[in-house]
Structures are given as structure tokens and as C-alpha cells.
Amino acid sequence: MHMRQKQHFIDLNQINNDTLNGLLSKAIFFAQNPSFPKPKTEHLVASLFMEPSTRTEMSFKIASAKLGFIHVDLNADRSSLKKGETFEETLHALQTMGVRSAIVRTKDENLLKEQQQKTEISLINAGSGTSHHPTQAMTDLLTIKKELGRTTNLKLAIIGDIKHSRVANSNIILHQKLGNELFLCAPNGFESPQTGKNIHHVDFQTALKEADVIMLLRVQSERHDHHKITKENYLLEFGMTKERLNNLRPEQIILHPGPFNRGVEIDPDILSDTRVKIWKQVENSIPMRMAILDWIINGETNEKLTN
Ligand code: CP
Numbered sequence: 059m060h061m062r063q064k065q066h067f068i069d070l071n072q073i074n075n076d077t078l079n080g081l082l083s084k085a086i087f088f089a090q091n092p093s094f095p096k097p098k099t100e101h102l103v104a105s106l107f108m109e110p111s112t113r114t115e116m117s118f119k120i121a122s123a124k125l126g127f128i129h130v131d132l133n134a135d136r137s138s139l140k141k142g143e144t145f146e147e148t149l150h151a152l153q154t155m156g157v158r159s160a161i162v163r164t165k166d167e168n169l170l171k172e173q174q175q176k177t178e179i180s181l182i183n184a185g186s187g188t189s190h191h192p193t194q195a196m197t198d199l200l201t202i203k204k205e206l207g208r209t210t211n212l213k214l215a216i217i218g219d220i221k222h223s224r225v226a227n228s229n230i231i232l233h234q235k236l237g238n239e240l241f242l243c244a245p246n247g248f249e250s251p252q253t254g255k256n257i258h259h260v261d262f263q264t265a266l267k268e269a270d271v272i273m274l275l276r277v278q279s280e281r282h283d284h285h286k287i288t289k290e291n292y293l294l295e296f297g298m299t300k301e302r303l304n305n306l307r308p309e310q311i312i313l314h315p316g317p318f319n320r321g322v323e324i325d326p327d328i329l330s331d332t333r334v335k336i337w338k339q340v341e342n343s344i345p346m347r348m349a350i351l352d353w354i355i356n357g358e359t360n361e362k363l364t365n
Pocket of ligand 1: 111114115315316
């Protein structure tokens with residue numbers, strides 16, 4: 059049986075645009091064919107989540123099940139990592155047991171890149187520190203494609219705690235690759251250090267006026283202790299209120315990777331507005347993660363996306 063070489067998915071800078079477009083196309087296929095039959099395989103996929111997660115962890119598990127893979131979980135808090143075993147040794151132990159792909163969430167910015175040459179396991183980044191969350195950015199791209207019908211010629215506003223957000227960073231990388239314009243708006247102390255041809259640092263009003271897509275970010279309270287704005291003031295200054303929503307155009311969409319802080323980044327009373335696509339992002343995470351797993355494991359992306 060042909061065994062595909064290892065293929066990591068750690069940082070979107072390492073993935074070429076043809077592959078990104080192929081993944082999007084494949085995800086659309088999976089979304090449109092939810093009962094696409096896949097034969098059971100012996101391919102072992104492991105989850106190693108060393109930070110909390112609901113969406114990413116569960117959607118990868120569901121995606122694995124739909125693709126017919128065997129999915130095992132390492133509970134990091136009950137693992138030998140707690141007894142001083144290194145991450146490298148942990149991966150080696152899993153590899154020895156037959157695991158060929160590992161989905162990893164870590165607070166360590168460099169862990170996955172340090173391991174990518176050392177391990178024979180394909181590593182999929184499920185969120186690393188404040189740097190990368192590539193599969194979330196791809197999920198967001200699928201949502202944009204389904205809602206707006208295109209992935210280029212876009213203006214994307216990213217609002218909030220950009221400095222500590224791996225989702226923001228991966229989206230910035232992705233939309234720079236696609237040639238889209240980025241409008242970044244953050245409270246004092248949460249600004250992005252990113253600069254570039256298509257990156258504009260703007261105030262909230264400008265971001266809301268310019269954007270086709272408005273991406274709100276969770277205040278990452280677990281990653282800093284210098285949050286000077288109260289929850290109430292955050293909503294008033296940087297949150298999506300009823301008043302701001304009422305001033306948006308009908309075709310603008312609002313994203314948030316979740317989980318959201320109710321009444322901080324968004325007024326919970328507007329969650330049911332048709333322009334708010336937060337639960338669509340969760341729904342789209344399954345076909346997108348199916349496409350990523352299928353590519354990592356079987357090397358399949360096939361179709362090209364036309365904008
Ligand atoms: N968006 C995201 O990564 O959510 P979880 O932390 O619930 O996985």
C-alpha cells in the first residue's frame with residue numbers, strides 16, 4: 059500500500075496557494091456531500107490538546123470519524139508529560155504505537171516547528187500560543203466563500219485583542235497571501251505589530267465602514283493581565299453593539315472564532331442577526347477540517363477553486 063510522506067499543517071506560510079484553494083474546494087465538496095462514503099482505514103490520528111478547546115478538538119474528532127480514521131486522544135493532564143516526559147518523547151511513543159498524524163494545541167510558540175524535522179508524524183497545528191491557528195483561518199475562509207461567494211477582492215477588518223490572537227495572525231497571513239486588504243483595529247496595548255502593503259491600522263469607524271468581513275476577536279484574558287478596559291467599556295468602545303450593527307450594510311458579515319465573551323465583544327441580543335455568522339463558522343469547521351485531514355493523510359485536494 060502506498061504510504062504518503064509526512065505533511066505538516068503548522069503555519070500557512072508553509073502552504074502554497076494552489077493547495078489552499080484545493081482545500082477550500084474540497085471542503086465545499088464535503089459540505090455539499092455530508093454523507094460522502096469513506097471506507098474505514100487503519101490510519102491512526104491522535105489529538106494532543108495542552109490548552110482548552112471545544113470547537114477545534116470536537117470538529118477534528120468528528121472530521122476524523124466522517125473520514126473513517128481511528129482517532130485517539132491523549133489527555134495531556136493525565137499523560138506522562140506530567141511526569142517529565144518531553145513532547146518529543148511523547149510523539150515518539152505515539153509513533154511507535156502506529157500514530158501517523160497528530161493534532162496539537164499548545165501554548166508554546168515554537169514547539170511544533172522544533173519538532174517538524176524530528177518526528178515522522180504529520181503535525182497539524184490546532185493553535186500554538188499567540189502565533190498560529192491555521193485551521194481556524196481556513197474555516198473562516200470557507201465561511202467567507204460560502205457567504206460572499208469569493209475569497210479575493212475582499213476587505214477584512216480584524217477588531218480587538220490582535221496582539222494575543224493566533225486566529226488574527228493566521229488570518230493576516232492567509233489574506234496577505236490572497237492579496238486581500240486588512241483593516242486592523244485594537245485597543246491600546248492590544249495592537250498588532252504587523253505591517254505590510256495591504257495592512258492598514260485604523261480606528262473602529264473606518265474599519266466598520268471599509269470592511270466586507272468584520273472579524274471580532276475574543277479578549278484573551280488568560281494571556282495577559284493588563285486589560286485596562288472594563289467589560290462594559292470594551293463593548294462600548296470596541297464591541298458590536300445594536301447601534302453599530304444597525305449602521306452596517308446588509309451585505310457585510312460578522313465573524314468571531316469563538317468562544318465569545320458575552321456582552322464584551324458582542325451584544326448577545328444581536329447574535330440572531332442574519333449578518334452574524336458565528337455559528338456558521340462552527341458548522342464549517344467540520345468540512346474544512348475533513349479537507350485538511352484528507353490532504354494530510356491521502357494527499358487529496360483535487361479541484362481548484364475559481365473565484
Ligand atoms: N476557535 C477556537 O479555536 O475555539 P476552541 O478554543 O473552542 O477550539
